[in-house]
Every structure is written in C-alpha cells, then in structure tokens.
Amino acid sequence: MTTQTPLVKTTGLKKYFNVSKKLLHAVDDIDLEIFPGKTLGVVGESGCGKSTLGRVILRLLEPTSGDIFYDGENITKYRGSRLKEIRAQMQIIFQDPYSSLNPRMSVAEIIAEYMIVNHVYKRKTEAFSQAAKLMDLVGLARRYANLYPHELDGGRRQRIGVARALSLNPSFIVCDEPVSALDVSIQAQILNLLMDLQENIGLTYMFITHDLSVVRHISDDIMVMYLGQCVERARADELFDNPLHPYTKALLSAIPEPDIDARNKEIQIIRGEVTSPINPPAGCRFAPRCESATEKCATEAVELVDRGEGHFVACAKMD
Template identity: 65%
Template sequence: MSTALIQTRNLKKYFKTPKGTLHAVDGVDLEIKKGHTLGVVGESGCGKSTLGRAILRLLEPTDGEVLYDGKNILNYDKKEMIDMRKRMQIIFQDPYASLNPRMTINEIITEPVKVCRTITNKKEIEKKVTELMDTVGIAQRFINTYPHELDGGRRQRIGIARALILDPMFIVCDEPVSALDVSIQAQILNLMMELQEERGLTYMFITHDLSVVKHISDEIAVMYLGQCVERAPSEELFNNPLHPYTKALLNAIPAPDLSSRSKSKTVIKGEVTSPIDPKPGCRFAARCPEVKAECTLQNLELKENSRNHFVACTLYNRDYSMY
C-alpha cells in the first residue's frame, strides 16, 4: 500500500489568453509521502505556484487527478471540499500582501476556525490562538496589533499560525521565506522543520532558492515551463543531476569559498520557449547545450533512470520499467 499522502496524475492547468492557451501546468505527475517534504524548484514563471494552487483547488485544474490519501479530490463537491480545507492549507509567499490590513492578529488567526466552524466556544478559540502564538514564536502582547505594526518575520509567523489552526496534515509552502532577510529565513525554516517533526506535517515547499530547498526537502522536483523535467531524493539530485537544466541551476548556486571564482560557470543561452500553445518536444531544447534532433519530435515522459531518480530527457532513454 502506498504511503503517499498527495499524488497528482497528469495534472494540467491551462489559461485562455488573447494569443492562445497558456500551458501553466502541463501533465505533472508527483507524489509526496506522509511526513515528508517535496521541494519544487525552477525559474520564475515555470508554474510552481500554479501547481501548488491547483493541488489545493484554489485554482481549478483543467485536467488530471489530485489524490489525497488515495481519493481524487477533484471529484469532491463544495461541501466535501470545505471539509478538505481542514486537512490542506497554504503559507503564502508575501507576508505583507497575504494578511488583511484591517484585521488584528487575533482575527487573522481565528478566521479559518470561524469559516470552517471547527471550534465554536469562544474561550477554546482564545486558548487555541495563544497556544499557536507561543508555538510559532509570537509574543502574546501582539495579539491585538495589526499587520503593519509587525516586521516581515513576525508577519510570516502569523501566516504559519493561520495555516496551522485547523490542524492540517498537508501544507503548500509557496516561497515562504523569499521576501525575508537571510537571518530571518533561517529562523522560519527551522521553525517549519520543528513543526513538521512535532505534528507529522507533509510539505510541498516551492522555491527558486536551491540552497534553501536542499536544507528542508526529502525529495526535489525540477520544473521548466509547466513540466517536471527531473525528480529525485534531495541528496541524489545534488550529487548526480541528470537533466541539462538541473545541471545549469545547480551550477548557478553561489559558492562561499573564494577558490571557486576560478571555476567556469555554465550560462544558459537562447530564448525561453513560449508557454502559449507550445510545440511538441522538450521545452528546454532551444536553450539546451546538448540538444539532439529527437528532442523536438515528441513530448518526453518522466522515466526512472535509477531507483527513485526520474528524468525527462533523450540523453537517458533506457527502459527501467523492471524496477
């Protein structure tokens, strides 16, 4: 029996535009085991955030399946989805824009409880809020303050508390530290890892910062223009990247030692392919230094190259179906 809490099968999200159909998420297959973290990385505009929102049905997928504990939630009606909201939450990227400036910290944290009606007793709600504020490291003296009175780190802690108040099992973390100072980033990441261990949480951690994703993720999925081009355990991906795009991303990570300055950096050249009505073939082909004729003939599937290491590339076209 699968231990995966979240699975997607051929998940797609398209948007109609005046110039055609934009393929924001195009046939993504992934799974996240219970209590684990899947890091999703890629350039801005590759569809990371759209993928997270489609899994939560904040954006309705165009096609495919989203399985929670083996059940396809895309078949759920409005009443069933309200119940699912208690199990799946999101931490947004911008702690400045994601909090209502007209609500106090107390009102922001308690809003999900009032919407889902999980707790009706006022004293129980107050107790839950104060406990959560202690958990995420917010002093109780801030309970009646407004978001503009707090710094970015405290605001993001409020966003985490709001996501936790319904006691979810799965949380989409949409670049939760990218808008914060480096020192605050470390504090928030450590907090999230502690919460995961204490509560058995399952994360989908979206980021463009590879050093961050290595720190927190058990497995990493690399996206390019709406498609997953490589997926592997975190350590395996960093030690043995296969896809040319993954190699270029890892090569771009700044090294802290001065001796690395003499090493040459791989620069991705060429124009980004349009995600509007894309032609068949690998979407990285126009920028790939190892492109071959067959790269543009048909769409490439994510195949297992070695145990638990999947890649969509003509350089690795052996059949590993025996595994």
C-alpha cells in the same frame, strides 16, 4: 508514519489557462507523490508553473485534466461541504507576508479567522484562546495579539501566516516561497520553525521555491520544473550529487556559492531566456536553450523515465 499510501498524489495533472484564444500551458502532465511526514521541494524559475501546481493541488484552481488524490481519495471532483472538509486538512503559506495578511485585522483575529469561519468552536473566545496557543507554537509573543500586521516586521508576519495555516490542524501544507521575502537571518529562523513543526506534528510539506540551497536543506525529494513540466525528480541528495538533466545541471552551476575556493569554477551559463508557455512546441521545452540539443529534441516529446532508484529524468539524450 511509514504507510505506503502517499498523502498527496497527482496523476497527469494539467492546468491550461485561456489567453486570447491561445492556451497557456502552466502545468503540463505532472505526476507526483508526497508521503506523510515528508517534504517535496519544487524548484524552477519564475513562470515555470510551480505556484499554479500548488494551487491546483489545493483545489484553489480547477485542473484542466488529471486527478488529485488526498490520502487515497480522489478529490478532483469534490464540491460543497466535502471540499470544505478536505480543504481544512490542506493549507498554504504564502510568499509575501505583507499582502497575504488583512491589514484591518489584528494578529489574533487573523489567526482565529479560519476557526471561526469553520465553526470549529462553539464560542469565539475558544477560538481566540486557541489562537494564543498557536502563537506560542510558532514563537510569537502573546503581547502581539492585538497589534496589526503593519506594526510587525516580515519575519513575525510570516510567523502569523504559519500560525494561521496550522489553525485547522492540517496534515499537508503548501509553502509557496515562504522565505523569499525575508533577510537571511530571519529566513533561517522560519526554516527552523517549519522543520521543527514537521518533526513535532508530523506535517507534510510541498515546498515551492526558486532558491536551490534552501530546497536542499528542507526537502526529502526534489522536483525540478521547466515550463510547466517536470524535467527531473529525485531524492534531494541524489539530485544535487548527480544531476542528470541539462537544465538541472545548469541551474546548479548558476548558483553563486558562498565559498571563495569555488570562485573559478566553470559556470555553465545557459543561453537565452525561458520561452513562452503559450502553445509550446511538441518537443522538449528546454531544447531551444540546451547545449546538447539535437533536431530530434525539438520535435519529439520526451518522457519522464526512471533512471534507477527513483531518479526520474526527462531527456532524450539519456538513451
């Protein structure tokens, strides 16, 4: 488990979308490394590009530029059967357990679908018996096999999504807000399931979320994104104990803590809202909302710099 090659690595990854003759910078120059058996948490507010990043890594979207490495191989240009092969090893769990399942397929059909499509087994019955095993693995009673998604609650539906993602024996799973649509008690059940699976099968996760307490709980490393860029990246505990970027600080201070003694803590409320990702200015993208921004911040691009022990921060004020 302690190989030095990261399972997933990106260098200078960019994804721009064309919108009415302008460019929307959804993912802008992201470098990341995820080591086998570890979890990288990606946090940020809606529209910061975290879901796009996940989809580009899975090659569900074509990157504008940059490279994606999977287990040391550059998969950026893979096509056809090689792409299909690599995709089997990388899966995704979606946010909404309602719209991500085909309402006209039964639970067993949904879980067996990937195996049938990829001809993993000679006969369909084998795929279905494997589907039943997967249901045991994710804690879904086998009696649900012939029900349809609408007959189940959100938590059970999300377990179907997990079972389906596991069906091709992947090593890497992108979890795109898998618990955001669930109630807290159900959310905890799914988080425990994901962590147990990681421990037992050695899965590697990229966990995308906007919920900071969830991300600390599940991640080894955390990357904070703002308008398509990584503003800070560090070990999970380090990031929470010692946030350096003004945006990370504000984000952490904005979480209402379930602790009555924290009631009078000073909240740094950041002004304004996320600016447009369409043709963003050259300087720091957080500058218009930043309390300590100077003129330099608005005009000069900021680099992501290691501030010691793998704690990367992109802020000109750090110098």
